[in-house]
Amino acid sequence: MKVIATDLAKTASSSDIIFDALRDSIISGQIQAGESMRQAHIAELFNVSRIPVREALKRLEAQGLVQSLRYKGYVVSPLSHAEMEEIYEIRANLEPIVIEKSVANMSDETLEEAKEYCESFSSETEASKWGEWNRLFHETLYRDAERPYHLKLVGEAIDRVDSYLRAQLVLTNGMAIARREHNEILAACLQRDGVLAAKRTREHILGSYRVLMDYLGKQSKG
Numbered sequence: 001m002k003v004i005a006t007d008l009a010k011t012a013s014s015s016d017i018i019f020d021a022l023r024d025s026i027i028s029g030q031i032q033a034g035e036s037m038r039q040a041h042i043a044e045l046f047n048v049s050r051i052p053v054r055e056a057l058k059r060l061e062a063q064g065l066v067q068s069l070r071y072k073g074y075v076v077s078p079l080s081h082a083e084m085e086e087i088y089e090i091r092a093n094l095e096p097i098v099i100e101k102s103v104a105n106m107s108d109e110t111l112e113e114a115k116e117y118c119e120s121f122s123s124e125t126e127a128s129k130w131g132e133w134n135r136l137f138h139e140t141l142y143r144d145a146e147r148p149y150h151l152k153l154v155g156e157a158i159d160r161v162d163s164y165l166r167a168q169l170v171l172t173n174g175m176a177i178a179r180r181e182h183n184e185i186l187a188a189c190l191q192r193d194g195v196l197a198a199k200r201t202r203e204h205i206l207g208s209y210r211v212l213m214d215y216l217g218k219q220s221k222g
Contacts, residue, residue: 015052029163096198102145103194131166
């Protein structure tokens, strides 16, 4: 199991740090779907008792990232095609609302930061960093929406599919499409056109879904 561990013997918020580390490893794909999350091993990695590990795993289970199976303990949750479809339905309906609200309040600082992330995504040559720049770009454009509950739901939905998105960007022509669509979304935001930004965001999400489903379909046949 690949996870960046820290000695937490003297850390008060060990459960939070373990949760963040495991969550990042799951959504980045370092810990694969179906992989066992053994509490004793995790406790040893972080030099803590099993109590904060158990707390972190319960939080991950509440977000749907892991599941507790009888006789097996916690494992990373796989995603069925039906679940993937539902998550993308949520994203395609919710994220356009969020970005339209955000554009109405968007500061020059937010636009400048989003532009930098967009450029970093387009120029990045290390495939392992594409997913990170992609997420930072979208999250920055959403943050001025003043809709914290919406943003929480969006974040949790993206968490569930993030490892698949990263794989799609690396293994398909997703990068070329994403570069173009990111620039189109950013242009709409720079024009302060929330309706257009929402339209382009929805098209971007649905297009990503089609490419991802095509990729997963070929993988299952191959």
